[in-house]
Amino acid sequence: MRSAQLPFLLLVPSIAQAGSEKGMQGGSMAGAVLQMFASLAVVIGIIYLLYYASNRWFKGFAMGRGRSGLIRVVETRHLAPKRSLLIVEVAGEYLLLGNCSEGMSLIKRLDSIDGLAGGNSDEASHQTPEAFLRKFDGMLDRALTGLQEVMEKESSNKPAVPRGDGGRK
Secondary structure (H helix, E strand, C coil): HHHHHHHHHHHHHHHHHHHCCCCCCCHHHHHHHHHHHHHHHHHHHHHHHHHHHHHHCCCHHHHCCCCCCEEEEEEEEEECCCCEEEEEEEEEEEEEEEEECCCCEEEEECCCCHHHHHHHHHHHCCCHHHHHHHHHHHHHHHEEEEEEEEHHHHHHHHHCCCCCCCCCC
16 A cells, blocks of 8 residues: 555656646645645655555664663763663663763662662652652742732832822822
C-alpha cells in the first residue's frame, strides 16, 4: 500500500497545476492552495521514507546499540555540574559509581538493587508531588498576604474623598 501512495503523491503537484487554468501565471486561489498542500505532502512523504529507511538499514548502530548489551546503566543521579552517581549492571553484578571531572571511581558493589529500588522509588514518587504542593501552597499564601498588605497600605494612603481641584496640587 505504501508503494502505491508514492506515485500518487508525486503526481499531486502536477494535478494541482493542471487544475488551474493559467498554471503558475495568476491561477485561482484554490489551485494555489491545493498545490501548496500537495507539495507539503510530497516533502512529508520524503521525510517519512528517509526515516523508515534509516531505521531499517541503520538500526542498532546509533548510540552503541550494536553491542552485546553486557553493560547497562540502571540509573543516573546528577548531584552537581560534572558530578553524578551511577548504578551500573555489568554481567549481572550491580556497581555504584561516582563520576566527576577527574574521572570515575567505584564506590560500592551492590548485592542487589531490589531493596533499594522498591523502597526509594515508591517513596520518592509519592512524596515529591505532595512536598511540592505544600511548598507551593506556602509560597502562594505568602504572596497573597504580601499583596493584601500592599493593597491595604495603598488604600490607607489615598484620601477617601477626591479633591475638588481634579487631583492637582
